[in-house]
Amino acid sequence: MANVIAVLEQREGALKRVSHEALTAARGLADALGGEAHALIVGPAGIDAGDAATYGADKTFMAADDALRLYQADRYAQIAAAQVGAGDYAAVLVPATALGKDLAPRIAAKLGCPLAADVTSVTHEGGVVVTRPVFAGKANYTLRITAQRCVVSLRPNAVMPAEATRSPAVEAVAGASGDKAAVAKTLEIKQPERAAQDVAEAAVVVAGGRGLKDAESFKLIEDLADAVGGAVGASRAVVDAGWRPHAEQVGQTGKVVSPNLYFAIGISGAIQHLAGIRTAKTIVAVNKDPDAPIFKVADYGIVGDLFEIVPRLTEEIRRAKEG
Amino acid sequence: MKIAVCIKRVPDSEARIKVAADGKAIDETGVKFVLNPYDEYAVEEALKLKEGAGAGEVVVVSIGPDAAQETIRTALAMGADTGVLLKADAVGLDPLPVAKVLAAELKDGGYDLVLFGKMAIDDSSHGVGPMVAELLGLPCVSAVAHLEISDRTGKAEREIEGGVEVVEFGLPAVITADKGLNEPRYPALRGIMMAKKKPLEVKDAALEPGGIEVVRLSPPAERKAGRIVGEGPDAVSALVEALRNEAKVL
Ligand SMILES: Cc1cc2nc3c(=O)[nH]c(=O)nc-3n(C[C@H](O)[C@H](O)[C@H](O)COP(=O)(O)OP(=O)(O)OC[C@H]3O[C@@H](n4cnc5c(N)ncnc54)[C@H](O)[C@@H]3O)c2cc1C
Numbered sequence A: 001m002a003n004v005i006a007v008l009e010q011r012e013g014a015l016k017r018v019s020h021e022a023l024t025a026a027r028g029l030a031d032a033l034g035g036e037a038h039a040l041i042v043g044p045a046g047i048d049a050g051d052a053a054t055y056g057a058d059k060t061f062m063a064a065d066d067a068l069r070l071y072q073a074d075r076y077a078q079i080a081a082a083q084v085g086a087g088d089y090a091a092v093l094v095p096a097t098a099l100g101k102d103l104a105p106r107i108a109a110k111l112g113c114p115l116a117a118d119v120t121s122v123t124h125e126g127g128v129v130v131t132r133p134v135f136a137g138k139a140n141y142t143l144r145i146t147a148q149r150c151v152v153s154l155r156p157n158a159v160m161p162a163e164a165t166r167s168p169a170v171e172a173v174a175g176a177s178g179d180k181a182a183v184a185k186t187l188e189i190k191q192p193e194r195a196a197q198d199v200a201e202a203a204v205v206v207a208g209g210r211g212l213k214d215a216e217s218f219k220l221i222e223d224l225a226d227a228v229g230g231a232v233g234a235s236r237a238v239v240d241a242g243w244r245p246h247a248e249q250v251g252q253t254g255k256v257v258s259p260n261l262y263f264a265i266g267i268s269g270a271i272q273h274l275a276g277i278r279t280a281k282t283i284v285a286v287n288k289d290p291d292a293p294i295f296k297v298a299d300y301g302i303v304g305d306l307f308e309i310v311p312r313l314t315e316e317i318r319r320a321k322e323g
Numbered sequence B: 001m002k003i004a005v006c007i008k009r010v011p012d013s014e015a016r017i018k019v020a021a022d023g024k025a026i027d028e029t030g031v032k033f034v035l036n037p038y039d040e041y042a043v044e045e046a047l048k049l050k051e052g053a054g055a056g057e058v059v060v061v062s063i064g065p066d067a068a069q070e071t072i073r074t075a076l077a078m079g080a081d082t083g084v085l086l087k088a089d090a091v092g093l094d095p096l097p098v099a100k101v102l103a104a105e106l107k108d109g110g111y112d113l114v115l116f117g118k119m120a121i122d123d124s125s126h127g128v129g130p131m132v133a134e135l136l137g138l139p140c141v142s143a144v145a146h147l148e149i150s151d152r153t154g155k156a157e158r159e160i161e162g163g164v165e166v167v168e169f170g171l172p173a174v175i176t177a178d179k180g181l182n183e184p185r186y187p188a189l190r191g192i193m194m195a196k197k198k199p200l201e202v203k204d205a206a207l208e209p210g211g212i213e214v215v216r217l218s219p220p221a222e223r224k225a226g227r228i229v230g231e232g233p234d235a236v237s238a239l240v241e242a243l244r245n246e247a248k249v250l
């Protein structure tokens, strides 16, 4: 009977939402296989394993070492591959974040197994079956894994975290040694001045485009993002103009996002921008041009001047949330 | 400084993607193919490092069909010195067999650096670079947007959620390139002329089948037709109402 293991991601000693998503997917897949869902936490001492049990882990392995506070690729990969190699696992699930996109192929190479990256669903039908958006979202592959074992990275926000409480069983595992001369070492994480939610992980994204006219006007976008509790996103045009950092760019050469709610404000909806938002659940567009292509993909649209509409929208949403 | 750059021939980002009759691949008729945009950053970085060192060699390596010779010529026209095509008519969706063939090709090449794009824009696996690094036992930093190398040690910065990770490593190493690393040059006419005479070795790639089978390729789910709620600020109330009670996202 094969099991499933989710390699969880922490930041500052707390599990991230993407970890709950990976656990939920692992739980679902394990149930389909008739096996167990396990979790592997790599990070500093003191992480709450109960959090993993809440989202369906039958057992949690902990590699706790303060030297693993930051992502040390070589050691993380060594620990994960050793853990997977020691068990009977049909699939290793990893969140497809900056960390997971780097870690997943390393684990797959160490185990000699296939990697299905950035998937939006994972099931079991005569083998592990995944769907993956490809060609910048212009098509979807449905793929079947023919190998005994595979590594799958899961796109953030593709799976809704669902609680499925198990009794917490925790087992400590050894943190790999890091004194091999060849390894790369992560020294630090430089934080941006304003600690912000990341567009790729946020459940709500408010994105602004060239229609904002200048960097200062992004205050309107920030205010709306505040009101809805979301992250600020940007089109490439405004990133290229230097109004916003590249970290906020949504689209083919920026980030792919799958929020529940996406606002496109003063964004025309070029194909490369749409590539980044195809899996958003609800899209709202505000644009003064009724023929802007963004309206073809938007669930709701308002035609008009964003400088009049957005402040009003922020105000009404604030009021609705209070009321 | 001897540098290898792994490059892939991919459909242009603006290409219309149609599913082929077998329902398992894209219909390539009329599709323009280009050098993968992230690999352009990798080629540019290799050229800059070579120029900075005042000496060295830049080798581009690609696995793909015969037509990928054109892609290699593009990199040669930018300024790379030699090319290698590892010929394979079909490259599957499992990145591991690709990584194995590249690792075998690069293994004894004496490279100080091996550069990749962070991902190929067709299958977006984000996989081949770190896999090759694992197979060769080299340190690797992926999705690098800033790179400094001196005295056989490097410092790379990569964007992560809500911050920038700073990573230090020693050469030889593997780096995968993100947007922001540099501004790729356009091949000049002189470069294009010279590229025609640069060495391009072609040999067969022995790709393993890999562990991923295509069930089907389908167009993205059509988004259900949306609606214009109204015009101007007066439509805001109706929008908020719809987001709360219809879409239930507020
Ligand atoms: C290889 C490649 C990769 C690319 N990758 C990306 C990517 O990752 N992400 C991305 O976004 N783009 C990308 N692009 C660029 C893309 O093609 C567009 O140029 C870009 O998305 C346009 O940004 P925009 O919508 O902000 O600007 P514009 O296209 O200029 O649109 C501005 C919109 O604002 C509206 N507007 C103006 N004033 C107002 C007002 N007062 N009120 C309301 N509406 C107003 C206009 O009607 C217009 O629709 C890429 C392009 C290429 C070639």
Ligand SMILES: Nc1ncnc2c1ncn2[C@@H]1O[C@H](COP(=O)(O)O)[C@@H](O)[C@H]1O
Pocket (backbone or CB within 6 Å): B006, B007, B008, B036, B038, B039, B061, B062, B063, B064, B091, B095, B098, B115, B116, B117, B118, B119, B120, B121, B123, B124, B125, B126, B127, B128, B129
């Ligand atoms: N067929 C190939 N030939 C040479 N390099 C490749 C090939 N496929 C992928 N790569 C390299 O690996 C990177 C990541 O590709 P992928 O893992 O497919 O997203 C690309 O940007 C290239 O640098």
